[in-house]
Amino acid sequence: VEEVAPLLAEKKNAVPVFCFGENQNNNFPAKSLNDLLLSACSTPPDVDCKLNFHDRLLYIYTSGTTGLPKAAIVKNSRYLWIAIGYHYALHIQDEDIIYNCLPLYHTAGGILVVGQALLFGNSVVIRPKFSASKFWDDCVKYNCTVAQYIGEICRYLLAQPERPIDKQHKVRIMSGNGLRVHIWEKFTKRFNIEQIYEFFGSTEGTASLFNNNGKVGAVGFISQIFGTFYPVILVRVDPITAEPLRDKDGLCVTCKPGEPGQVIGRLYPKDPIRQFDGYVDQSETKKKIIQDILKKGDVGYLTGDIVVMDEDGYIYFKDRTGDTYRWKGENVSTTEVEGVISKILGQTDCVVYGIQIPGTEGRAGMAALPDPERKINMKELSSDLHRQLPSYAVPLFIRLVDRLETTGTYKLTKVGLQKEGFDIHKIPDSIYYLDKETKCYLPLDENTYQLIHSGSLCL
Incomplete structure (x- = not known):
């Protein structure tokens, strides 16, 4: 890093992404980053094609909530929305160094975190594979200040023997989903984490929730004052079929506090943030669309996730429907x-x-x-x-x-x-x-x- 840093400083457009870890497959030759930087062209390449905000950028395979794994469409607009939203929701600063031990073929690792390097120039430490015993050692070695998790990672870290390094790191923020209520406070206390940002969402979905004030166990929040304006609603479902229940007018029945329901993200065709781009297989896309939710003609995205909301509007994950x-x-x-x-x-x-x-x-x-x-x-x-x-x-x-x-x-x-x-x-x-x-x-x-x-x- 000490050798590369001056070279990065000379290249104004360089993105400081530091990768470490062994190449377990040894199927490609090792190259010096110094040589690559020195030989790299300093001017942007000529581009013949015209890029559009709504062009397809990549496909991310997801198992979804029904059927076989399918290719979810990620457009330029969606990539930007996900990465930028994550940046400002977590209040990530220019000097923050983010630790990523999640697979890059997942949205969490490949878009949320790597997007901070590509769009904002943050340094990102990438580990090829999660290691519970090396997690905090890595964070200390590379001066990481932000780290990601999934529920299993937090539990694996707690299962490790206690060491002084548990509190010697500089990580102040951890974000992800799946941190369960029964280990939440124990985890933050043992590892001295100032802020946990738990969130709810999916690669292809339009229903996003965020817990930005550390409410233990909550995956998000919907204001009870302005709830009707938020494009995420909870509807009652049949406990056997998981199909949304309808009233006498054919509209969905919304959930009361304490009542389990499926999360639905309302769709607005003219809003790029609230568009459902779906899957390559259009028949799979149709399965995730629901109509006539709160009024005739409105459209929404079925998440397949069952949650419970308390009287204050905090949302707690309960279960997954489907297959x-x-x-x-x-x-x-x-x-x-x-x-x-x-x-x-x-x-x-x-x-x-x-x-x-x-x-x-x-x-x-x-x-x-x-x-x-x-x-x-x-x-x-x-x-x-x-x-x-x-x-x-x-x-x-x-x-x-x-x-x-x-x-x-x-x-x-x-x-x-x-x-x-x-x-x-x-x-x-x-x-x-x-x-x-x-x-x-x-x-x-x-x-x-x-x-x-x-x-x-x-x-």
């Missing part, structure tokens, strides 16, 4: 996992869903498989799943059932299965858990169940 659950900081598409399992088992029906485990963030994957004669080879199933799915998407539990319940229209149901979770005292079926050491499914007995339930056995 997605979140585990290890990743959105897992149940449709995708079901497709892989069905193929492995010769196109057998199966149901995949997320269940809650005490002491963990998000939901752990569980698959219910019809196997009345108990013929499935669990060792082979585990091996095939690890070969065809990323580690975070491999179900942690397998439940063997005699048959799967269906609706009147022959759709597989999972609500009842989700409620039962992995409680062997209530479930008569055979249940297997994924052993972390052997990566094989083993029978879930009373002793193992108690260890998982108490948090002594980490999955």
